[in-house]
Amino acid sequence: MSGKYKYLLIVASLVALTVIAACSEEQVPTQEPVEFQPTEAVAVERPDSEPEAPPTQDVSAGDATVGQELFNSNSISACTACHSTGDNKIVGPGLLGIYERAGDRTSLDADAYIEQSLREPAAFLADDLPAIMPSFDQFSDDDVKNLIAYLKTLK
Numbered sequence: 001m002s003g004k005y006k007y008l009l010i011v012a013s014l015v016a017l018t019v020i021a022a023c024s025e026e027q028v029p030t031q032e033p034v035e036f037q038p039t040e041a042v043a044v045e046r047p048d049s050e051p052e053a054p055p056t057q058d059v060s061a062g063d064a065t066v067g068q069e070l071f072n073s074n075s076i077s078a079c080t081a082c083h084s085t086g087d088n089k090i091v092g093p094g095l096l097g098i099y100e101r102a103g104d105r106t107s108l109d110a111d112a113y114i115e116q117s118l119r120e121p122a123a124f125l126a127d128d129l130p131a132i133m134p135s136f137d138q139f140s141d142d143d144v145k146n147l148i149a150y151l152k153t154l155k
């Protein structure tokens, strides 16, 4: 056998061995393929991201809506029996613009004057009218604040 053939034989053997080795190598899957099962996302209700609007009204101030109810309510106060919310007099003066006037009536400021008008109406007789307005001394401080808040809107 010539040197050339020997060489070819060796090369052929090596190729054959490599092929055999490659074929006999069994593929062992390390893991069973798992079907992908995505977990359904749960819809999360998010709280309104809008920041809460700051209160438009000072909490120490009265509530004009409540004050208006009090003003119009026949059973408790019946302000409407004697006062219009315009500038016409009924029995008492019309209360349009009362808050602007109130501070100039006496030495009291507007809030204090209105409170006095409710609790001690005879202490100052507006427009020289007779002292026939009943005293609303049963009103709580909140009632008074709410009424003042309402009267403020009459302008």
Ligand code: HEC
Pocket (backbone or CB within 6 Å): 071, 077, 078, 079, 080, 081, 082, 083, 091, 092, 093, 098, 101, 102, 105, 114, 117, 118, 121, 122, 124, 125, 126, 127, 129, 130, 131, 132, 133, 134, 136, 147
């Ligand atoms: C029986 C009628 C009568 C009733 C009811 C009455 N008032 Fe009067 N009010 C008057 C008269 C009369 C005056 C003016 C004389 C005086 O100042 O007391 C007056 C004055 C006032 C004044 C001062 C006005 C000014 O221009 O200075 C205010 C404020 C007022 N009343 C609010 C009220 C409110 C609020 C109510 C209901 C809770 C009410 N009144 C119920 C008759 C009434």
